[in-house]
Amino acid sequence: MLKHDRPGRPTSVKARRRTHEPPAAIAQLGWRYHHLGIPHAKPRAEEQHLPELGVHVCGFETSPYGIEWMRFEERCRVPEVVKNVPHVAFAVDDLDEALEGKQILIPPTAPSTGVRVAFFLHDGAPVELLEFQSPRRPVRGRRGAAAGRTRPPTRA
Numbered sequence: 001m002l003k004h005d006r007p008g009r010p011t012s013v014k015a016r017r018r019t020h021e022p023p024a025a026i027a028q029l030g031w032r033y034h035h036l037g038i039p040h041a042k043p044r045a046e047e048q049h050l051p052e053l054g055v056h057v058c059g060f061e062t063s064p065y066g067i068e069w070m071r072f073e074e075r076c077r078v079p080e081v082v083k084n085v086p087h088v089a090f091a092v093d094d095l096d097e098a099l100e101g102k103q104i105l106i107p108p109t110a111p112s113t114g115v116r117v118a119f120f121l122h123d124g125a126p127v128e129l130l131e132f133q134s135p136r137r138p139v140r141g142r143r144g145a146a147a148g149r150t151r152p153p154t155r156a
Contacts, residue, residue: 031090031098034130035066038086044069079105079126082119087126095131 017023025031047056047069054076060068072083082105092098095108095116102120110116114133119126 025090029092029098031092031129033066034089034091034128035060035063035068036086036088037068037070037128039070039072039083041071043071047071079119081105081121081124082126085125087119087128089128089130091130091132093131095129098129098131 017027021027026033043056044058046062047058049056054073056071056073058069060066072078076083095118099108099118099120102122104118105121105126106117106119108116108118116131117128119128121127
């Protein structure tokens with residue numbers, strides 16, 4: 001079990017989980033798996049090109065496992081670790097709270113209506129967090145900021 005410095009917020013103490021237990025992000029923080037982003041170098045069938053971002057994406061809408069393939073153009077302005085290392089993405093209820101104390105790679109941005117995203121670095125790997133607008137919780141932040149967007153705006 002993780003120790004908590006306040007309710008719902010684990011401290012930096014590393015807890016060991018058993019093989020049948022979900023990770024603390026899910027079990028304790030309530031984050032929900034959204035997708036696995038895998039960078040690749042060669043064109044794939046059915047890629048969507050997002051010219052404003054300099055990225056080609058495919059798989060998100062069709063993968064039963066939530067796998068998204070991403071091919072970045074040289075001009076794409078995301079950190080190299082995002083271009084080269086797979087990332088896991090979680091949907092969260094409060095993006096700002098979820099980012100507290102994290103090493104931010106891509107600060108919160110609103111790539112499309114109804115969603116805010118950000119990336120942080122964990123143990124050398126990028127992690128993406130997404131906050132979706134709900135009737136009770138409007139999305140905060142700037143609209144249309146493309147710096148951190150890595151997927152089509154129609155997906156939200």
